[in-house]
Structures are given as C-alpha cells and as structure tokens.
Amino acid sequence: MTALIPAPTVGSRITRGLGSFVKARETGILLALVLVIVAATVKNPNFLFSSDGFRDLLLTPSILLLVAVGQAIVIITRNVDLSVGSVLGLTAYLTGRLFIDIPGIPVIAVFAIGIIAGGFLGLINGALVAFAKVPALVITLGTLYAYRGINVLWTGSDRINSSDMPASFLALGTQSIMFIPVLTIIAVVVLIIAAWYLRNQRGGRELYAIGSDPAAANLYGLKVTQRLLAAFILCGALAGLAGVLYAARYGTVSSQAGAGYELNAVGAAVIGGVAIFGGSGTVWGAAIGAYLLLTINRALPILGVQDFWQRAVVGALIIGAIVLDRVLALRQAKRLVEARGDLQ
Amino acid sequence: MSSSTEPPTPALELNRIAKAFGAVIALTSGTLALQSGSIHALVGENGAGKSTLVKIIAGLYQRDSGEFLLDGKSVDFTSTAQSKAAGIAVIYQEPTLFPDLSVTENIFMGRQPTRSFGRIDRKRMHEEALGLFARLGVRLDPERPTLGLSIADQQLIEIAKAISLDAKVLVMDEPTAALSGIEVERLFAVARSLRDEGRALLFISHRFDEVFDLCDTVTIMRDGAYIDTSPIAETTVEQIVRQMVGRDVSALFPKEEAVIGDDVLVVEGLTEHGVFENVSFTVKSGEIVALAGLVGAGRSEIARAVFGVDPYSAGRVTIGGVTVPHRNPAAAMKLGLALVPEDRRKQGLVLETSVARNATMAIRSQLTRSGLLFTRPENAAAREWASRLEVKAAALDTEAGTLSGGNQQKVVLAKWLATKPTVLIVDEPTRGIDVGTKAEVHRLLSQLAGQGLAILMISSELPEVLGMADRVLVVREGHITAEISRADATAESVMFAATHAASEIAQ
Structure with a gap:
C-alpha cells in the first residue's frame, strides 16, 4: 500500500513534530494555568504576591497531585480507580487513630503504615479487577462505597482533631522550606520518581503497552496481571500517603474526609492529557491538571464568577480537554497515515 | 511420516493434538514435526485448524489432549511468555502491536536493553532497531508510533520482533498475506538465512508458489486433522490441493446456468486514497462476479463503499441507472442493494x-x-x-x-x-462453514443468480471463486488488476493476478 501514497514528508521532521506535539499537550495546560494565575493576580495582586497567596497556590493542590499521579498510572493501563477518595479518607482517619492509640509513635512510622494501608486497599481493587475480570469502573465504584462504609462504621460521629496529633506532624502540613511548602516538595518528589519510572523502566513502559492494547499485551506474553496489580497498589499507596498528609494539612478528619477526590483526580488526569482509554499521557500532565483544577476553583471567586458557575466551568474544562485530545489524536492519526513507511 | 530415513529428534513435535472450544471442535488430531535447519509449510483450507495449532504452539491455547514435545521433552505452556522463554517466536496472522507506542518500543517491549538502575537504553534500542530494519531492508522511522502504519509495515515490525527474539522455532502464520512482491522476497531471504543458522521455521501460506519456493517440507491439514507430510520435492500443487480439499474440486460447486441480462450494478472510478483507487466494474443480472485477491487487498472496503457504509472520495455507483447516494446505506437498500458482511457474528x-x-x-x-x-x-x-x-x-x-x-x-x-434486492453483495459467504453447508450456500447463490439477481461475491477461497463466478475481478492493493472470464479462470491465473501488479500481468 505504501506505493499508493505520495509521502514527501520527511520522517525526522515528523518525529520532531511529534516531540513538540507531545510537549504542546502539556504546555497547553501549563499555559492555561499561567493564564488563570495571571488573570486572578491582575484582579487581586494578593493572589500571587503575598506570602499566603503564594503558599496557598502551591499547597492547595499538592494532596490532589499525589492522588492524580496514582490515578494517571491506573488510567494509563486502561483502568480507573474510583475508590481513591475513600482510601484517602480511611488512611487519614487511621493516621489520627495511630497518634491517639499509640502515644509517641514516630511520625515516619505513621507515614509507613498509612502508605501500606493504602497499598493494601489498592491491592484489593487490583486483585478484583485482574482476577475477577470485571471492569475497574464497576469494581472500584463498589469499593468506593465499601471503603467509605468501613470508614463510617469505624469513625461513627467521632472525628480527629488537631489536638489529637503532635505539633511536629501538623507542622508538615503548613511548614515551608525556602518558601516552598513541605507538602509540595513531597508531592513533587513523588511526581518526579513516578515520571522517571514510567519513562525509563521496563515496568513503566509495559503499563503503557497494556493500556494501548490489552489483547496484544497478552499475546506478547507481558505480565499483565502482575503489572495491573502493581498499578493499583501504587495508586492505593499514593492515596494512602495523601491521606496521611491530609490529616497533617487540615488537622481535623471526619468520616467524610476525601469524598469527591476520586472525580477530581480523574478530572486532573484527563485535563492533563492522559487518554481515558489508556496507552498515552504522562503523570506530568496529570499533575498540572491537578493544579489547574484547584487553582481555577480558587481564582473564579476572585474573578467575580458566581459560586454557582464554578462547577460548570470545571465541567467545561474537562469536556474541552477531551474534545481537544480527540481533535489532536485525529490530526495525529492522519499525519501518521500520510507519513507511513517513510524515512528521510 | 512418509520419509524413509528416520530424521533426528525434531525441534518441535506435535502428536495428535485435539482442541475444542465448547461445542466447536477446532482440532481433532493435529500432528506436526519441525526439524532444525528446515522451513516447513503448513497448508490447509480456511478452518482446517492451522491457526488453532499455531496458538497452541504459542501457548495461547492449551491442548485438550495429545503430545507437545520441544527438543524431545514434553512441554505444557500456559502462557505466551513461557513459549517465548522456551525459544518460540510466533508471527500471527493479525499484527498485534501497541498503537500508541513507537516502532522501536513495540519490537523490544518487555526486554529492552537497559543500563544502570534498569534504565532503558533508548539509544541502543534505536540502533538495534535500525540494524534489524537494515537486515530486513525496511525503511521505517523507528521512533514513530505504530498507529497509522499499513498492515504490511505492521507485519514487517512483527517479523523484526520475531527475529530479534533469536528464537529456535519461528512460526509465521500467513506473514505474506499483506506484503508486496519485494517485501516477500526480502522476508524469504531472511527466512532462508535463519534456516541456515539452524533454526526451525513453520510457514503457513495459501500461496503455493511461495510454499514451493521457500519450504522443504509440507504438512497438509484438513478439517482439524493431519493428512500428510511430504518433502516438497516429492509432491505437486495438484496433489496438495487434492489432499487439502479431500475431494474433486469441480464437483463441489454445482453452478447452474443462468441467463445473463443487462448491467445492474455499475461502479465507475471509485476511489478512496490509500484504500482503493479508480475501481470500475459492472455486474449484470443473473451474473455472479467474484472479487478475488489476497486478504487485505481492499475487497471488503470496496464492497462497503459501494453499499455506502464507508466513504469514498471520487467515483459513482449506480443501480439500474439510478445513482446510489454516497454514505447512505438506507438509500442503497431502498435501491435494491444488499450486503452480507464478512463478519457475520x-x-x-x-x-x-x-x-x-x-x-x-x-x-x-x-x-x-x-x-x-x-x-x-x-x-x-x-x-x-x-x-x-x-x-x-x-x-x-x-x-x-x-x-x-x-x-x-x-x-x-x-x-x-x-x-x-436486485444486487446482492456477499463477503466471504462460506468462511468458517462446514463443507456440507458450504455446498448448500453455493447452490443457493447459484439459484438466486438463476432468478436474475446480480451477485458480487468476495471470496478468498480459490475453489469457490473458480466454481461459482461467471467473471473474476482480481484486486491487488486497492486496484483491480485483472478481469478474467469463467473460461480463462484457473487457480494459476487468478493467483498470478492477485500477487502481481497490473503492468506485470499485461506482459
């Protein structure tokens, strides 16, 4: 068929074009984020140019960033984890309970337990998806309610208060190092590790392969089950870490902590260019998506948009991102068809 | 085994393999022995069980009974990873690539060269891919995604993948179906060099010229069972066809004579760039016209465009003089067009x-x-x-x-x-149908033509084409390369046209 198509386009140019195209997807979101920040700052300079404003800008989306990175990894495998909000709630409450029930427990141990607990809940999701062969959407919708139910059962009308937790732990949620909040530093370190793993490790590339074509991954002999389990465990563990940080940041934890995080995390990943059908996208995109999502929420009131419209704006953003992806994907597909079989 | 001297232990041996999927029996007794340093052909009609046998070798399916020996030792693969680890590489009929990932990544997925900390060595991977392509004589950008590649290019990536595996046993399930002449030649050169390195190759193909050109031994299967194995030098196309079909071909298709009337379906200059180009033909009432050619030549696409399911950028379709609107199957149906699709399920x-x-x-x-x-x-x-x-x-x-x-x-x-309808398009009317029912479907089509229906039949089965058609149109790479009358249509003439460009046929 190659002979049918006159394809004067140069292969290397295509590669370069693709490289910038991929970049463009994430820079586009970054640009939107900068735009929102600039607009809000023009209206109210305190949005960026006050120490609180700057701190909030970095701090607020940090917890969502962690959850969104985990979510992106799962979505890349053509799955989804809707239970992350409930996992976050459970581990946040667990964090408070640990400080109350084991006085003097080292903060590092609390972090470890929170992460392991989240990972375990993720393992349950992953095992149900991988072995029961039920779509992740259904399984994790079930565990969303189940985990929240356990939380309510365990917490009851109780709540964790900041007085229950040591000051050194709570300080993590508010402290900054060189003007950068500690929480943001933790989130960015996790982000960098995840991005590096997905790009440079066999396991990371296989996650993309599985999401790109699950049937081919099976034929290929990839360890699909193992990788899927790992993705869900990782997603749960990150939600667990987010839960611990949630307790540190907000100081109070009720049985409803983290409700709605799952949709924000999916939204952040999609806005950031992670294909909902798997196989493409980066955790960088999801991270920027998380920042855009929450920064818009804070910027809209300043810009004078009524409360009532804010959710509609977020919705428009998500739909816009999906439409943009679709258009870009179609254009890319067309370009690739034209360029096929052609090198230099 | 029909050979007189007992050969050494085969690299791979299958004995009386059976496999059923629920009530459907795919294999009753599959037997095959591959020798190192040999290219072995496996032939049989569609549905003879060849692909099932391949998938058992690949570890994708598990046999219900029978023996599976690798180097004389019994093996039970429960996954494709296991057969791969044991040194078996399989190229499937349908390329199985990851569309979002680059060509290079597709070749090396799961076994990428790494540096410290398990970091993938992209540079080395890129160079190895270029090396493989040089060996295959392919010009492909290794960094582009596989999305949008033609089937032929995808097939070449599959072949590069299999070669890079350094396998002892290489199975190729119709690798040439979508390849052009030059690409086939290159593939054969690679296959021969792999053979000379002492590997065992299994080659599945419907093209007898290729089988005789490339292979040294041939195994014939029919209806899920082993029929015969013989050295290529000691057999002929006629004998193989007889063993494949197991009966006289001509008796299979009782073609009734029909009165051929006026043009009913007229297709003029139908073009969809990259799919089919300048396709023109007519079908008269009472006539059965076959669209022959290799899988992937664009026959189904033409039929779908005529019916209005798929778009076309230029050309005209008329039925009884009335233009069939573009992309409007409902209107096509009203005008008397009917399409029995390829994938009935x-x-x-x-x-x-x-x-x-x-x-x-x-x-x-x-x-x-x-x-x-x-x-x-x-x-x-x-x-x-x-x-x-x-x-x-x-x-x-x-x-x-x-x-x-x-x-x-x-x-x-x-x-x-x-x-x-006044025009019936049937796409692979007897694919996956048992022999008895096949004859019934043929009788039916023949009767319908006798009643004045114009029939356009797409078929990959040569005996069906030769037995049923009043005229054979051969499609190759989106072009109609030959029109052959019933009297002149032979397996050789149709196959030649299907595998050669129109300019070569004219000579």
Whole structure:
C-alpha cells in the first residue's frame, strides 16, 4: 500500500513534530494555568504576591497531585480507580487513630503504615479487577462505597482533631522550606520518581503497552496481571500517603474526609492529557491538571464568577480537554497515515 | 511420516493434538514435526485448524489432549511468555502491536536493553532497531508510533520482533498475506538465512508458489486433522490441493446456468486514497462476479463503499441507472442493494436475539402495524425465508448465537433476501462453514443468480471463486488488476493476478 501514497514528508521532521506535539499537550495546560494565575493576580495582586497567596497556590493542590499521579498510572493501563477518595479518607482517619492509640509513635512510622494501608486497599481493587475480570469502573465504584462504609462504621460521629496529633506532624502540613511548602516538595518528589519510572523502566513502559492494547499485551506474553496489580497498589499507596498528609494539612478528619477526590483526580488526569482509554499521557500532565483544577476553583471567586458557575466551568474544562485530545489524536492519526513507511 | 530415513529428534513435535472450544471442535488430531535447519509449510483450507495449532504452539491455547514435545521433552505452556522463554517466536496472522507506542518500543517491549538502575537504553534500542530494519531492508522511522502504519509495515515490525527474539522455532502464520512482491522476497531471504543458522521455521501460506519456493517440507491439514507430510520435492500443487480439499474440486460447486441480462450494478472510478483507487466494474443480472485477491487487498472496503457504509472520495455507483447516494446505506437498500458482511457474528447478526428477529431485521419497517412491531407478522415473514433457505433452527425464537456457522450465514442471507434486492453483495459467504453447508450456500447463490439477481461475491477461497463466478475481478492493493472470464479462470491465473501488479500481468 505504501506505493499508493505520495509521502514527501520527511520522517525526522515528523518525529520532531511529534516531540513538540507531545510537549504542546502539556504546555497547553501549563499555559492555561499561567493564564488563570495571571488573570486572578491582575484582579487581586494578593493572589500571587503575598506570602499566603503564594503558599496557598502551591499547597492547595499538592494532596490532589499525589492522588492524580496514582490515578494517571491506573488510567494509563486502561483502568480507573474510583475508590481513591475513600482510601484517602480511611488512611487519614487511621493516621489520627495511630497518634491517639499509640502515644509517641514516630511520625515516619505513621507515614509507613498509612502508605501500606493504602497499598493494601489498592491491592484489593487490583486483585478484583485482574482476577475477577470485571471492569475497574464497576469494581472500584463498589469499593468506593465499601471503603467509605468501613470508614463510617469505624469513625461513627467521632472525628480527629488537631489536638489529637503532635505539633511536629501538623507542622508538615503548613511548614515551608525556602518558601516552598513541605507538602509540595513531597508531592513533587513523588511526581518526579513516578515520571522517571514510567519513562525509563521496563515496568513503566509495559503499563503503557497494556493500556494501548490489552489483547496484544497478552499475546506478547507481558505480565499483565502482575503489572495491573502493581498499578493499583501504587495508586492505593499514593492515596494512602495523601491521606496521611491530609490529616497533617487540615488537622481535623471526619468520616467524610476525601469524598469527591476520586472525580477530581480523574478530572486532573484527563485535563492533563492522559487518554481515558489508556496507552498515552504522562503523570506530568496529570499533575498540572491537578493544579489547574484547584487553582481555577480558587481564582473564579476572585474573578467575580458566581459560586454557582464554578462547577460548570470545571465541567467545561474537562469536556474541552477531551474534545481537544480527540481533535489532536485525529490530526495525529492522519499525519501518521500520510507519513507511513517513510524515512528521510 | 512418509520419509524413509528416520530424521533426528525434531525441534518441535506435535502428536495428535485435539482442541475444542465448547461445542466447536477446532482440532481433532493435529500432528506436526519441525526439524532444525528446515522451513516447513503448513497448508490447509480456511478452518482446517492451522491457526488453532499455531496458538497452541504459542501457548495461547492449551491442548485438550495429545503430545507437545520441544527438543524431545514434553512441554505444557500456559502462557505466551513461557513459549517465548522456551525459544518460540510466533508471527500471527493479525499484527498485534501497541498503537500508541513507537516502532522501536513495540519490537523490544518487555526486554529492552537497559543500563544502570534498569534504565532503558533508548539509544541502543534505536540502533538495534535500525540494524534489524537494515537486515530486513525496511525503511521505517523507528521512533514513530505504530498507529497509522499499513498492515504490511505492521507485519514487517512483527517479523523484526520475531527475529530479534533469536528464537529456535519461528512460526509465521500467513506473514505474506499483506506484503508486496519485494517485501516477500526480502522476508524469504531472511527466512532462508535463519534456516541456515539452524533454526526451525513453520510457514503457513495459501500461496503455493511461495510454499514451493521457500519450504522443504509440507504438512497438509484438513478439517482439524493431519493428512500428510511430504518433502516438497516429492509432491505437486495438484496433489496438495487434492489432499487439502479431500475431494474433486469441480464437483463441489454445482453452478447452474443462468441467463445473463443487462448491467445492474455499475461502479465507475471509485476511489478512496490509500484504500482503493479508480475501481470500475459492472455486474449484470443473473451474473455472479467474484472479487478475488489476497486478504487485505481492499475487497471488503470496496464492497462497503459501494453499499455506502464507508466513504469514498471520487467515483459513482449506480443501480439500474439510478445513482446510489454516497454514505447512505438506507438509500442503497431502498435501491435494491444488499450486503452480507464478512463478519457475520459482529456485523451480520444480533447474536443475543432470536432467529425471527434477525431474519426480519432489514424489513422491520414493512412489518409494523401503526408503528408497532408484533410477533405474528414477524414470525410469518421469518418462517417463509427460514424454510426457503432451510435454516436448521429448533425454533424461530432460538437465539441466533447458538446456531452453527452455516445456519447463521443462512439467517443473514434470509435477512437480506427478504428485502427483495436486485444486487446482492456477499463477503466471504462460506468462511468458517462446514463443507456440507458450504455446498448448500453455493447452490443457493447459484439459484438466486438463476432468478436474475446480480451477485458480487468476495471470496478468498480459490475453489469457490473458480466454481461459482461467471467473471473474476482480481484486486491487488486497492486496484483491480485483472478481469478474467469463467473460461480463462484457473487457480494459476487468478493467483498470478492477485500477487502481481497490473503492468506485470499485461506482459
């Protein structure tokens, strides 16, 4: 068929074009984020140019960033984890309970337990998806309610208060190092590790392969089950870490902590260019998506948009991102068809 | 084994392998022995069980019974990873690539060269891919995604993948179906060099010239069972065909003479760039015209464009002088066009629905009473067609999915015949249908032509094409390369046209 198509386009140019195209997807979101920040700052300079404003800008989306990175990894495998909000709630409450029930427990141990607990809940999701062969959407919708139910059962009308937790732990949620909040530093370190793993490790590339074509991954002999389990465990563990940080940041934890995080995390990943059908996208995109999502929420009131419209704006953003992806994907597909079989 | 001297332990040996999927028996007794340093052909009609055998070798399916020996030792693969680890590389009929990932990543997925900390060595991977492509004589950008590549290019990536595996046993399931002449030659050169390195190759193909050109031994299968193995030098095409079909080919297709009338379907200059180009042909009433050619040549695409399912950028389709609108199957149906699709399970039937519902699906609007559909007229209409086509279903309310392939095909035919078409397009009418029912479908098509229907038949089975068609149009890479009359159509002339460009045929 190659002979049918006159394809004067140069292969290397295509590669370069693709490289910038991929970049463009994430820079586009970054640009939107900068735009929102600039607009809000023009209206109210305190949005960026006050120490609180700057701190909030970095701090607020940090917890969502962690959850969104985990979510992106799962979505890349053509799955989804809707239970992350409930996992976050459970581990946040667990964090408070640990400080109350084991006085003097080292903060590092609390972090470890929170992460392991989240990972375990993720393992349950992953095992149900991988072995029961039920779509992740259904399984994790079930565990969303189940985990929240356990939380309510365990917490009851109780709540964790900041007085229950040591000051050194709570300080993590508010402290900054060189003007950068500690929480943001933790989130960015996790982000960098995840991005590096997905790009440079066999396991990371296989996650993309599985999401790109699950049937081919099976034929290929990839360890699909193992990788899927790992993705869900990782997603749960990150939600667990987010839960611990949630307790540190907000100081109070009720049985409803983290409700709605799952949709924000999916939204952040999609806005950031992670294909909902798997196989493409980066955790960088999801991270920027998380920042855009929450920064818009804070910027809209300043810009004078009524409360009532804010959710509609977020919705428009998500739909816009999906439409943009679709258009870009179609254009890319067309370009690739034209360029096929052609090198230099 | 028909050879007189006992050969050394085969690299791979299958003995009396059986495999069933529920009620469908795919293999009753598959037997095969591959020697190192040899290229072994496996031939058989569609549905003879070749692909099932390949998938058992690949570890994708597990055998129900029989022996599977690798280097004389019994093996039980439960996954493709295990067979790969044991040194078996398989190129499947359908390329299985990851569309979002680059060509290089597709080749090396799961075994990328790494540096410290398990970091993937992209530079080395890129160079190794270039090396593989140089060996195959392929010019492909290794960093582009595989999305948008032609089937031929995808197949070449599969071959590069298999070669890079350094396998002891290499299985190629119809690797040449989508390749052009030069690409095939290159592939053969690589296959021969792999053979000379002492590897065992299994080559599945429907092209006998290739089998005789490349292979040294041939195994024939029929209806899920082993028939014979012989050295290529000691057999002929005629003998192989006889063993494959197991009967006289000419007796299979009782073609009735029909009165051939005027042009009914006229296609002029139909073009969709990259799919088919400048396709023109006519089908007369009472005539059966076959669209022959290799899988992937663009025959189904042409049929779908004529019917209006797929778009075309230039050209015209008329039925009885009336232009069929572009991309409007409903209008095409009104003008008397009917299309029995290739994939009856996905496109022809609603499997979860009753035979009656399926058979009346295309005439549903005629059966409604003030907008409501009642069971009684539906069943009446269905019964008429079911009995005329001798659909063997226990009852009209049987789920279509539970019928045998042949009976399913009859239901699809019934659905379209109920619309009283003037032109019937059938795409692979007997694929996956047992021999007896096959003959029935052929008799039916022949009768319909006798009643004045214009029939365009797409078929990959040469005996069917030769037995049924009044005229054969051969499609290669989106072009009609030859038009052969019934009298001149032979397996050789059709195959030659299917594998050679029009300019070469003219010479």
